[in-house]
Amino acid sequence: MPTKSTPDTRFVHAHQLDPESQAVVPPVYRATTYHQADPWNPPPFDYSRSGNPTRNALESALALIEGGVRGFAFASGMAAITASFLLLETGDHVIVSEDCQGGTQRLLRGVFSRFGISASYANTDSVEHLERVRRPNTKAILVENFSNPFLHVADIPRIVRWAHKYDIDVWVDNTFITPYLQNPLNLGADLVLHSGTKMIGGHSDVTAGLAVARESGLAERLYFIQNAAGAILSPDDAYTVHRGLRTLPVRMRHASATALELAQTLQDHPAVTTVYYPGLQDHPGHEVALRTIETERGFGQMVTFRLKSPDLVTKMASRLRWARIGAGLGGTETIVSLPELHCHAALTSDERRIREITGDVVRVSLGLEDPTDIIADFSQALRL
Numbered sequence: 001m002p003t004k005s006t007p008d009t010r011f012v013h014a015h016q017l018d019p020e021s022q023a024v025v026p027p028v029y030r031a032t033t034y035h036q037a038d039p040w041n042p043p044p045f046d047y048s049r050s051g052n053p054t055r056n057a058l059e060s061a062l063a064l065i066e067g068g069v070r071g072f073a074f075a076s077g078m079a080a081i082t083a084s085f086l087l088l089e090t091g092d093h094v095i096v097s098e099d100c101q102g103g104t105q106r107l108l109r110g111v112f113s114r115f116g117i118s119a120s121y122a123n124t125d126s127v128e129h130l131e132r133v134r135r136p137n138t139k140a141i142l143v144e145n146f147s148n149p150f151l152h153v154a155d156i157p158r159i160v161r162w163a164h165k166y167d168i169d170v171w172v173d174n175t176f177i178t179p180y181l182q183n184p185l186n187l188g189a190d191l192v193l194h195s196g197t198k199m200i201g202g203h204s205d206v207t208a209g210l211a212v213a214r215e216s217g218l219a220e221r222l223y224f225i226q227n228a229a230g231a232i233l234s235p236d237d238a239y240t241v242h243r244g245l246r247t248l249p250v251r252m253r254h255a256s257a258t259a260l261e262l263a264q265t266l267q268d269h270p271a272v273t274t275v276y277y278p279g280l281q282d283h284p285g286h287e288v289a290l291r292t293i294e295t296e297r298g299f300g301q302m303v304t305f306r307l308k309s310p311d312l313v314t315k316m317a318s319r320l321r322w323a324r325i326g327a328g329l330g331g332t333e334t335i336v337s338l339p340e341l342h343c344h345a346a347l348t349s350d351e352r353r354i355r356e357i358t359g360d361v362v363r364v365s366l367g368l369e370d371p372t373d374i375i376a377d378f379s380q381a382l383r384l
Protein backbone atom coordinates (compact mmCIF):
# COMPACT_ATOMS: atom_id res chain seq x y z
CA MET A 1 0.00 0.00 0.00
CA PRO A 2 1.35 3.49 -0.78
CA THR A 3 2.68 5.06 2.42
CA LYS A 4 0.30 8.04 2.39
CA SER A 5 -3.34 7.04 2.42
CA THR A 6 -6.59 8.46 3.77
CA PRO A 7 -8.45 6.35 6.35
CA ASP A 8 -11.14 4.95 4.03
CA THR A 9 -8.49 3.86 1.53
CA ARG A 10 -6.33 2.38 4.28
CA PHE A 11 -9.21 0.18 5.50
CA VAL A 12 -9.88 -1.10 1.97
CA HIS A 13 -6.26 -1.71 1.02
CA ALA A 14 -4.64 -2.69 4.32
CA HIS A 15 -4.11 -6.28 3.11
CA GLN A 16 -1.70 -7.50 0.42
CA LEU A 17 -2.96 -9.03 -2.80
CA ASP A 18 -2.78 -12.81 -2.54
CA PRO A 19 0.75 -13.56 -3.84
CA GLU A 20 -0.28 -16.83 -5.57
CA SER A 21 -3.45 -15.77 -7.36
CA GLN A 22 -3.49 -11.94 -7.16
CA ALA A 23 -7.03 -12.29 -5.74
CA VAL A 24 -8.27 -8.91 -4.52
CA VAL A 25 -9.66 -10.39 -1.30
CA PRO A 26 -7.76 -12.82 0.94
CA PRO A 27 -8.52 -16.44 -0.03
CA VAL A 28 -9.82 -18.75 2.71
CA TYR A 29 -7.15 -21.33 3.54
CA ARG A 30 -8.79 -24.13 5.48
CA ALA A 31 -5.74 -26.40 5.50
CA THR A 32 -4.59 -27.34 8.98
CA THR A 33 -1.21 -28.62 7.85
CA TYR A 34 1.36 -27.63 5.23
CA HIS A 35 3.72 -29.90 3.29
CA GLN A 36 7.36 -29.38 4.20
CA ALA A 37 9.50 -30.46 1.27
CA ASP A 38 12.52 -29.52 3.37
CA PRO A 39 11.51 -30.03 7.05
CA TRP A 40 14.80 -28.51 8.25
CA ASN A 41 13.95 -25.30 6.45
CA PRO A 42 10.15 -25.10 6.94
CA PRO A 43 7.77 -22.80 5.02
CA PRO A 44 6.17 -19.79 6.81
CA PHE A 45 3.03 -21.72 7.77
CA ASP A 46 3.20 -25.21 9.25
CA TYR A 47 0.10 -25.79 11.41
CA SER A 48 -3.13 -23.76 11.56
CA ARG A 49 -3.17 -22.99 15.29
CA SER A 50 0.29 -21.48 14.99
CA GLY A 51 -0.44 -19.51 11.82
CA ASN A 52 -2.92 -19.38 8.96
CA PRO A 53 -2.72 -17.15 5.85
CA THR A 54 -6.37 -16.00 6.06
CA ARG A 55 -6.07 -15.14 9.75
CA ASN A 56 -2.68 -13.61 9.09
CA ALA A 57 -4.15 -11.28 6.42
CA LEU A 58 -6.68 -9.96 8.95
CA GLU A 59 -4.11 -9.69 11.75
CA SER A 60 -1.64 -7.81 9.54
CA ALA A 61 -4.30 -5.46 8.16
CA LEU A 62 -5.50 -4.55 11.63
CA ALA A 63 -1.93 -4.05 12.88
CA LEU A 64 -1.33 -1.63 10.01
CA ILE A 65 -4.57 0.26 10.67
CA GLU A 66 -3.96 0.46 14.44
CA GLY A 67 -0.30 1.42 14.08
CA GLY A 68 1.06 -1.59 15.98
CA VAL A 69 3.70 -4.21 15.24
CA ARG A 70 1.50 -7.29 15.24
CA GLY A 71 -2.18 -8.21 15.29
CA PHE A 72 -3.88 -11.27 16.77
CA ALA A 73 -7.27 -12.76 15.97
CA PHE A 74 -9.06 -14.82 18.60
CA ALA A 75 -12.24 -16.90 18.77
CA SER A 76 -14.13 -14.15 20.65
CA GLY A 77 -13.62 -10.82 22.34
CA MET A 78 -13.46 -12.65 25.67
CA ALA A 79 -10.75 -14.96 24.29
CA ALA A 80 -8.69 -11.85 23.39
CA ILE A 81 -9.21 -10.40 26.87
CA THR A 82 -8.35 -13.78 28.44
CA ALA A 83 -5.11 -13.93 26.43
CA SER A 84 -4.24 -10.44 27.75
CA PHE A 85 -4.80 -11.44 31.37
CA LEU A 86 -2.62 -14.52 30.72
CA LEU A 87 0.26 -12.05 30.25
CA LEU A 88 0.09 -11.53 34.03
CA GLU A 89 1.69 -13.60 36.80
CA THR A 90 0.27 -14.91 40.05
CA GLY A 91 0.32 -12.06 42.57
CA ASP A 92 -0.22 -9.34 39.97
CA HIS A 93 -2.96 -6.75 40.23
CA VAL A 94 -4.94 -5.08 37.44
CA ILE A 95 -7.09 -1.97 37.36
CA VAL A 96 -10.21 -2.14 35.18
CA SER A 97 -12.73 0.53 34.15
CA GLU A 98 -15.55 0.21 36.69
CA ASP A 99 -18.13 0.88 33.98
CA CYS A 100 -17.08 -2.08 31.87
CA GLN A 101 -18.96 -4.93 30.26
CA GLY A 102 -20.03 -7.75 32.58
CA GLY A 103 -17.98 -10.47 30.88
CA THR A 104 -14.64 -8.96 31.87
CA GLN A 105 -15.73 -8.73 35.49
CA ARG A 106 -17.07 -12.32 35.44
CA LEU A 107 -13.76 -13.54 34.00
CA LEU A 108 -11.68 -11.78 36.67
CA ARG A 109 -13.95 -12.80 39.54
CA GLY A 110 -14.67 -16.37 38.47
CA VAL A 111 -11.42 -17.43 36.80
CA PHE A 112 -8.35 -15.23 37.29
CA SER A 113 -8.95 -14.66 41.02
CA ARG A 114 -8.41 -18.44 41.40
CA PHE A 115 -4.91 -18.01 39.99
CA GLY A 116 -3.97 -15.18 42.36
CA ILE A 117 -4.62 -12.25 40.03
CA SER A 118 -6.50 -9.47 41.78
CA ALA A 119 -8.48 -6.62 40.26
CA SER A 120 -9.72 -3.22 41.34
CA TYR A 121 -12.35 -1.23 39.50
CA ALA A 122 -12.02 2.49 39.06
CA ASN A 123 -13.58 5.35 37.21
CA THR A 124 -11.15 5.84 34.32
CA ASP A 125 -12.38 9.42 33.76
CA SER A 126 -9.57 10.71 35.93
CA VAL A 127 -6.11 9.54 36.97
CA GLU A 128 -6.84 10.64 40.56
CA HIS A 129 -9.28 7.73 40.79
CA LEU A 130 -6.66 5.40 39.35
CA GLU A 131 -4.03 6.59 41.80
CA ARG A 132 -6.36 5.70 44.66
CA VAL A 133 -6.54 2.01 43.67
CA ARG A 134 -2.97 1.59 42.40
CA ARG A 135 -0.87 -0.94 44.31
CA PRO A 136 2.86 -1.73 44.14
CA ASN A 137 1.96 -4.94 42.24
CA THR A 138 -0.32 -3.24 39.66
CA LYS A 139 0.91 -4.44 36.27
CA ALA A 140 -1.78 -3.35 33.85
CA ILE A 141 -4.83 -1.20 33.45
CA LEU A 142 -7.65 -2.27 31.16
CA VAL A 143 -9.60 0.75 29.98
CA GLU A 144 -12.89 0.27 28.18
CA ASN A 145 -13.37 3.17 25.80
CA PHE A 146 -16.12 4.32 25.55
CA SER A 147 -17.26 2.54 28.65
CA ASN A 148 -20.29 0.30 28.72
CA PRO A 149 -23.09 1.25 29.21
CA PHE A 150 -22.62 4.92 30.21
CA LEU A 151 -20.12 5.86 27.48
CA HIS A 152 -17.49 7.51 29.67
CA VAL A 153 -14.60 8.82 27.58
CA ALA A 154 -11.12 7.92 28.84
CA ASP A 155 -8.29 10.38 28.36
CA ILE A 156 -5.86 7.83 26.93
CA PRO A 157 -2.78 10.11 26.63
CA ARG A 158 -3.19 11.18 30.28
CA ILE A 159 -3.72 7.63 31.50
CA VAL A 160 -0.65 6.50 29.54
CA ARG A 161 1.52 9.24 31.10
CA TRP A 162 0.33 8.24 34.58
CA ALA A 163 0.63 4.46 34.07
CA HIS A 164 4.02 4.40 32.38
CA LYS A 165 5.52 6.33 35.30
CA TYR A 166 4.89 3.17 37.33
CA ASP A 167 5.64 0.64 34.56
CA ILE A 168 1.95 -0.21 34.32
CA ASP A 169 0.89 -1.40 30.85
CA VAL A 170 -2.14 0.28 29.29
CA TRP A 171 -4.59 -2.00 27.49
CA VAL A 172 -7.55 -0.37 25.77
CA ASP A 173 -10.70 -2.26 24.86
CA ASN A 174 -11.73 0.04 22.03
CA THR A 175 -14.70 -2.03 20.81
CA PHE A 176 -17.13 0.92 21.04
CA ILE A 177 -14.90 3.51 19.37
CA THR A 178 -13.38 1.26 16.70
CA PRO A 179 -10.04 1.78 14.89
CA TYR A 180 -11.78 4.25 12.58
CA LEU A 181 -12.36 6.81 15.31
CA GLN A 182 -9.27 6.25 17.44
CA ASN A 183 -5.98 4.34 17.42
CA PRO A 184 -4.91 4.13 21.09
CA LEU A 185 -1.45 2.75 20.23
CA ASN A 186 -0.69 6.07 18.53
CA LEU A 187 -1.63 7.73 21.84
CA GLY A 188 0.90 5.59 23.70
CA ALA A 189 -1.21 2.59 24.82
CA ASP A 190 0.53 -0.81 24.80
CA LEU A 191 -2.28 -3.02 23.60
CA VAL A 192 -5.60 -2.42 21.87
CA LEU A 193 -8.40 -4.98 22.07
CA HIS A 194 -11.67 -5.36 20.20
CA SER A 195 -14.65 -7.63 20.25
CA GLY A 196 -14.68 -8.26 16.47
CA THR A 197 -18.22 -9.57 17.01
CA LYS A 198 -19.36 -5.95 17.16
CA MET A 199 -18.61 -3.00 14.83
CA ILE A 200 -15.63 -4.55 13.01
CA GLY A 201 -17.50 -7.74 12.02
CA GLY A 202 -20.42 -5.37 11.60
CA HIS A 203 -23.20 -7.71 10.48
CA SER A 204 -24.19 -9.70 13.61
CA ASP A 205 -22.93 -12.88 11.96
CA VAL A 206 -19.49 -13.66 13.39
CA THR A 207 -17.93 -14.01 16.86
CA ALA A 208 -14.33 -12.83 17.09
CA GLY A 209 -11.74 -11.04 19.20
CA LEU A 210 -8.82 -8.91 18.07
CA ALA A 211 -5.69 -7.48 19.65
CA VAL A 212 -2.78 -5.39 18.40
CA ALA A 213 0.45 -4.79 20.32
CA ARG A 214 2.51 -1.60 19.97
CA GLU A 215 5.90 -3.18 20.60
CA SER A 216 7.58 -6.41 19.67
CA GLY A 217 8.32 -7.63 23.23
CA LEU A 218 4.63 -7.63 24.16
CA ALA A 219 3.73 -9.01 20.71
CA GLU A 220 6.04 -11.99 21.20
CA ARG A 221 4.56 -12.78 24.61
CA LEU A 222 1.02 -12.50 23.25
CA TYR A 223 1.85 -14.71 20.28
CA PHE A 224 3.20 -17.33 22.67
CA ILE A 225 -0.12 -17.27 24.54
CA GLN A 226 -2.24 -17.29 21.36
CA ASN A 227 -0.39 -20.36 20.12
CA ALA A 228 -0.05 -22.10 23.49
CA ALA A 229 -3.62 -21.54 24.72
CA GLY A 230 -5.02 -21.90 21.19
CA ALA A 231 -8.18 -19.73 21.22
CA ILE A 232 -7.62 -18.73 17.58
CA LEU A 233 -10.12 -17.41 15.03
CA SER A 234 -11.07 -19.91 12.32
CA PRO A 235 -10.13 -19.11 8.67
CA ASP A 236 -13.80 -18.69 7.63
CA ASP A 237 -14.49 -16.33 10.51
CA ALA A 238 -11.24 -14.45 9.84
CA TYR A 239 -12.45 -13.92 6.26
CA THR A 240 -15.82 -12.61 7.50
CA VAL A 241 -14.27 -10.24 10.04
CA HIS A 242 -11.82 -8.97 7.43
CA ARG A 243 -14.70 -8.23 5.06
CA GLY A 244 -16.32 -6.19 7.85
CA LEU A 245 -13.09 -4.31 8.53
CA ARG A 246 -12.93 -3.06 4.95
CA THR A 247 -16.33 -1.33 5.17
CA LEU A 248 -16.02 -0.08 8.76
CA PRO A 249 -15.49 3.64 7.91
CA VAL A 250 -18.62 3.90 5.77
CA ARG A 251 -20.75 2.08 8.33
CA MET A 252 -19.37 4.07 11.26
CA ARG A 253 -20.04 7.40 9.58
CA HIS A 254 -23.64 6.51 8.81
CA ALA A 255 -24.43 4.95 12.19
CA SER A 256 -22.65 7.73 14.13
CA ALA A 257 -24.65 10.41 12.33
CA THR A 258 -27.88 8.60 13.21
CA ALA A 259 -26.68 8.18 16.81
CA LEU A 260 -26.12 11.93 17.17
CA GLU A 261 -29.56 12.65 15.73
CA LEU A 262 -31.21 10.16 18.08
CA ALA A 263 -29.32 11.54 21.09
CA GLN A 264 -30.42 15.09 20.25
CA THR A 265 -34.03 13.96 19.78
CA LEU A 266 -34.07 12.05 23.07
CA GLN A 267 -32.65 15.02 24.97
CA ASP A 268 -35.88 16.90 24.44
CA HIS A 269 -38.20 13.94 25.04
CA PRO A 270 -40.46 14.12 28.10
CA ALA A 271 -40.07 10.36 28.82
CA VAL A 272 -36.27 10.61 29.02
CA THR A 273 -34.38 11.79 32.10
CA THR A 274 -30.74 11.50 30.91
CA VAL A 275 -29.01 10.90 27.60
CA TYR A 276 -25.43 9.62 27.61
CA TYR A 277 -23.75 10.39 24.27
CA PRO A 278 -20.23 11.83 23.98
CA GLY A 279 -21.27 13.86 20.93
CA LEU A 280 -23.56 16.03 23.08
CA GLN A 281 -21.86 19.16 24.35
CA ASP A 282 -23.04 18.60 27.92
CA HIS A 283 -21.63 15.05 28.10
CA PRO A 284 -18.81 15.08 30.70
CA GLY A 285 -16.43 13.42 28.23
CA HIS A 286 -17.20 15.69 25.27
CA GLU A 287 -14.00 17.76 25.54
CA VAL A 288 -11.81 14.66 25.99
CA ALA A 289 -13.50 13.11 22.95
CA LEU A 290 -12.75 16.23 20.87
CA ARG A 291 -9.09 16.00 21.91
CA THR A 292 -8.50 12.25 21.65
CA ILE A 293 -10.76 10.82 18.96
CA GLU A 294 -11.39 11.68 15.32
CA THR A 295 -14.69 13.35 16.10
CA GLU A 296 -15.08 14.88 12.65
CA ARG A 297 -15.82 11.28 11.58
CA GLY A 298 -18.39 10.89 14.35
CA PHE A 299 -18.80 10.15 18.05
CA GLY A 300 -19.69 6.48 17.65
CA GLN A 301 -22.85 4.51 17.12
CA MET A 302 -23.84 3.86 20.75
CA VAL A 303 -26.38 5.92 22.68
CA THR A 304 -27.48 5.18 26.24
CA PHE A 305 -30.43 6.82 27.96
CA ARG A 306 -32.49 6.61 31.10
CA LEU A 307 -36.29 6.67 31.03
CA LYS A 308 -38.53 8.09 33.76
CA SER A 309 -39.49 4.56 34.89
CA PRO A 310 -38.82 0.89 34.05
CA ASP A 311 -42.49 0.65 32.95
CA LEU A 312 -41.71 3.00 30.09
CA VAL A 313 -38.91 0.64 29.03
CA THR A 314 -41.39 -2.24 28.87
CA LYS A 315 -43.80 -0.13 26.82
CA MET A 316 -41.05 1.05 24.49
CA ALA A 317 -39.83 -2.52 23.92
CA SER A 318 -43.31 -3.72 22.95
CA ARG A 319 -43.83 -0.82 20.53
CA LEU A 320 -40.54 -0.68 18.61
CA ARG A 321 -41.03 -1.76 14.97
CA TRP A 322 -37.60 -1.52 13.38
CA ALA A 323 -35.13 -1.74 16.24
CA ARG A 324 -34.28 -5.27 17.41
CA ILE A 325 -34.05 -6.05 21.10
CA GLY A 326 -31.30 -8.20 22.59
CA ALA A 327 -27.68 -8.59 23.60
CA GLY A 328 -25.29 -7.30 21.00
CA LEU A 329 -24.22 -4.23 19.11
CA GLY A 330 -22.44 -3.01 16.02
CA GLY A 331 -24.64 -4.77 13.44
CA THR A 332 -26.42 -3.40 10.38
CA GLU A 333 -29.68 -3.38 12.34
CA THR A 334 -30.38 -1.04 15.25
CA ILE A 335 -30.18 -3.08 18.46
CA VAL A 336 -31.71 -2.07 21.78
CA SER A 337 -30.16 -3.68 24.85
CA LEU A 338 -31.40 -3.48 28.40
CA PRO A 339 -28.12 -3.57 30.36
CA GLU A 340 -29.78 -5.08 33.43
CA LEU A 341 -30.93 -8.11 31.39
CA HIS A 342 -28.30 -8.23 28.66
CA CYS A 343 -24.73 -6.86 28.74
CA HIS A 344 -24.55 -6.57 32.55
CA ALA A 345 -26.49 -9.69 33.53
CA ALA A 346 -23.20 -11.26 34.68
CA LEU A 347 -22.94 -8.72 37.53
CA THR A 348 -24.55 -9.39 40.90
CA SER A 349 -27.63 -7.26 41.64
CA ASP A 350 -25.57 -5.33 44.23
CA GLU A 351 -22.86 -4.57 41.66
CA ARG A 352 -25.51 -3.36 39.23
CA ARG A 353 -27.14 -1.16 41.89
CA ILE A 354 -23.79 0.45 42.85
CA ARG A 355 -23.11 1.19 39.18
CA GLU A 356 -26.64 2.54 38.69
CA ILE A 357 -27.47 -0.09 36.09
CA THR A 358 -31.17 -0.25 36.82
CA GLY A 359 -34.30 -1.19 34.90
CA ASP A 360 -34.71 2.32 33.47
CA VAL A 361 -31.45 2.21 31.46
CA VAL A 362 -31.56 1.56 27.71
CA ARG A 363 -28.55 1.17 25.42
CA VAL A 364 -28.91 1.51 21.68
CA SER A 365 -26.51 0.46 18.93
CA LEU A 366 -27.53 2.38 15.83
CA GLY A 367 -27.60 0.46 12.56
CA LEU A 368 -27.62 1.35 8.90
CA GLU A 369 -31.33 2.03 8.48
CA ASP A 370 -32.49 5.42 7.23
CA PRO A 371 -32.14 7.77 10.22
CA THR A 372 -35.66 9.12 9.63
CA ASP A 373 -37.17 5.65 10.15
CA ILE A 374 -35.20 5.02 13.32
CA ILE A 375 -35.92 8.40 14.91
CA ALA A 376 -39.61 7.96 14.05
CA ASP A 377 -39.54 4.44 15.54
CA PHE A 378 -38.22 5.67 18.90
CA SER A 379 -40.56 8.66 18.88
CA GLN A 380 -43.64 6.46 18.45
CA ALA A 381 -42.37 3.82 20.92
CA LEU A 382 -41.75 6.44 23.63
CA ARG A 383 -45.05 8.31 23.31
CA LEU A 384 -46.55 8.96 26.73
Ligand code: PLP
Pocket: 076, 077, 078, 079, 101, 103, 144, 148, 173, 175, 176, 194, 195, 196, 197, 198, 207, 208, 209, 343
Ligand atom coordinates in the same frame (compact mmCIF):
# COMPACT_ATOMS: atom_id res chain seq x y z
N1 PLP B 1 -15.49 -5.92 25.00
C1 PLP B 1 -16.64 -5.21 24.94
C2 PLP B 1 -16.58 -3.73 25.07
C3 PLP B 1 -17.86 -5.87 24.76
O1 PLP B 1 -19.00 -5.15 24.70
C4 PLP B 1 -17.88 -7.29 24.66
C5 PLP B 1 -19.14 -8.04 24.52
O2 PLP B 1 -20.21 -7.53 24.71
C6 PLP B 1 -16.66 -7.99 24.73
C7 PLP B 1 -15.49 -7.27 24.89
C8 PLP B 1 -16.63 -9.47 24.61
O3 PLP B 1 -16.72 -9.81 23.27
P1 PLP B 1 -17.31 -11.20 22.70
O4 PLP B 1 -18.78 -11.20 22.99
O5 PLP B 1 -16.94 -11.17 21.27
O6 PLP B 1 -16.61 -12.29 23.46
